[in-house]
Amino acid sequence: MTSTAAPLNQIEQWVYEYGDALYRYAMSRLQNTVVAEDIVQETFLAALKSGGRFTGRASAQTWLIGILKHKIIDYIRKASRERPVTEIEVDDVLAETLFDSKGQWRVGPQEWQVNPEKILEQKEFLAVLNHCLEKLPERLRDAFSLRELDDQKTEEICKVLDITPTNLWVLLHRARLRLQHCLTENWFATPEGRG
Amino acid sequence: MLTCKEVSRLVSESLDQRLPFGQRVAMRLHLLMCRACRAYKNRMLLLRKILWLYAAGKGVSSEIKLSEKVRDRIKHLLSQNYPF
Numbered sequence: 667m668t669s670t671a672a673p674l675n676q677i678e679q680w681v682y683e684y685g686d687a688l689y690r691y692a693m694s695r696l697q698n699t700v701v702a703e704d705i706v707q708e709t710f711l712a713a714l715k716s717g718g719r720f721t722g723r724a725s726a727q728t729w730l731i732g733i734l735k736h737k738i739i740d741y742i743r744k745a746s747r748e749r750p751v752t753e754i755e756v757d758d759v760l761a762e763t764l765f766d767s768k769g770q771w772r773v774g775p776q777e778w779q780v781n782p783e784k785i786l787e788q789k790e791f792l793a794v795l796n797h798c799l800e801k802l803p804e805r806l807r808d809a810f811s812l813r814e815l816d817d818q819k820t821e822e823i824c825k826v827l828d829i830t831p832t833n834l835w836v837l838l839h840r841a842r843l844r845l846q847h848c849l850t851e852n853w854f855a856t857p858e859g860r861g
Numbered sequence: 862m863l864t865c866k867e868v869s870r871l872v873s874e875s876l877d878q879r880l881p882f883g884q885r886v887a888m889r890l891h892l893l894m895c896r897a898c899r900a901y902k903n904r905m906l907l908l909r910k911i912l913w914l915y916a917a918g919k920g921v922s923s924e925i926k927l928s929e930k931v932r933d934r935i936k937h938l939l940s941q942n943y944p945f
Contacts, residue, residue, distance in 0.1 A: 769864025
C-alpha cells in the first residue's frame, strides 16, 4: 500500500476542494455553525500535523471525513461530560401529552405517505428536518445522531456518552418520539407535506 | 396487555437490539390489533431510512458552505503551523 505525504500547499488546496463537504457533514451532525467551523479547522490542522499521510486506497476526501468523524465524536464526548446528568431522569413531558392516563394515543398516528429519496430533494423539508434535529435537547440529539447518522454501536455510544445501554434506549426512544412529532406538526400534517 | 405507550417504547428499542422473546411476542400481538401503533412503527422505519440517506449526504443543501472568512482563517492557521 502506498502512502502519500501532502505538503502545505496541497492541504491548502484541499481547504478549497473539500472544505464545503466537510462543513456540511459537520453541520448535519452538530447543527451549530461555530462548532462545525471549528471542527473543520481542527480537521485540516490534524491533516497537516499527520503530514497529510493517507493510504493510497482512500481518496483525500474519505480520509479527511474519517478525521472529521473522530473529531465530532471527541467533541460530543467532551460536551456530554460537561452537562448535568439529571436531564436523563426528568420525565418526558411530550409522552404525557401524546398518551392519556391509560397509555393510549390521544390522537392515533397516521401513516406518512412519502418516498425517502424524493423528500430529501425538497429544500423546505430539509429546513424542517434541520429545525427538528436542532430542537432536540442536546443529550437526546447526541445519542440520536451517533446512532442514526453515524451508525455507531450501542457499546460505543455508551462509552462516548458515559451512560448505560438502558439509559441509551430511553434517550433514543424520546428522541424518536420528539422527532416524529416535530416532523408531523411542521411537515406531514401541513398542506405542503400532504402534497 | 401492553399499552400503546409501552409499545412505542418497545418499537424504538427493537430498532437498537433484539427484544427478549416475551416482549417481542407481546409487541407483535399489539401491532396486529392496533392500527395507530402500526403507523407509528412504519414512521420509525421511514425516519431511519430518511436519516440514513441524509447522513450519506443525500439532499444536504449545497447552499451550506464554508464562508470565505473561515477559509482564510484556516489557511492562515495552516501556514502558521507549518512546518511542525
